[in-house]
Amino acid sequence: SSSISGFMDHLKRAALPIYNNLLSELKKSPFIHADETGWKIDGAGYWLWKFCNKTISYSHIDKSRGQKVVENILGKSYEGVLISDFLSAYNEIDSDKQRCLAHIFRDLDKVIEYWRDDKEVIRYCERLAKILKDAIELYTEYRSKKWNDTYHRRRESITRSLNDFSFPNPSKRILKRFAKRLQRHKDEMLTFLYKKDIDYHNNHAERQIRPDVIFRKITYGNRSIEGAEN
Secondary structure, eight states, X not given: OHHHHHXXXXXHHHHXXXXXHHHHHHTTSSEEEEEEEEEEETTEEEEEEEEEOSSOEEEEXXXXXXHHHHHXXXXXXXXEEEEEOSOGGGTTSXXXXXXXXHHHHHHHHHHHHHTTTOXXXXXHHHHHHHHHHHHHHHHHHTTTSOOOHHHHHHHHHHHHHHHTOOOSOTTSHHHHHHXXXXXXXXXXXXXXXXXXXXXXXXXXXXXXXXXXXXXXXXXXXXXXXXXXXX
């Protein structure tokens, strides 16, 4: 057991320059997907963070789920597009952002299920879903094409529709999170229509973090800080 621990510690020290270089290269890329999941170190609650593009996947375990973790890893500013969910830890990083539309669709499904007999709420959900689906349809259609005048006209129409979007009745509690989220992140929901080759979802980070989730279920995390670092 002590031999294995010693080997892992030696391997960590030998690989640390590679680990640091991967982060440096990742920060030069035009986009970064980010996500996090719960972790355990000797039973205590921690977070495993994942920052990745299509060739690099960078992991970090931290006690915090706050902004400082993102800032310590990416810096206060990032020149590319940060693709993430709506966690507030990403808010203050100075960068273009794309918020995950898949999360919006999941939440809309929950609202529809909860208010399935309320026609006003259903109309609201259907209207917002249509705007986002129109955006995804445009993105899919022009993914391998040059953006022409037709693309720009359709993009501006979709953007205006989202900017003009209003809420039917903000006093309904379940809609308040949508009102707050949309008001704050409207400018971060259609970035993929303005930046070429940017995903409208954060599925890539979720796929990258999946093996860690499986590992956590098998091992229950780490027993020590040293083990987590290794």
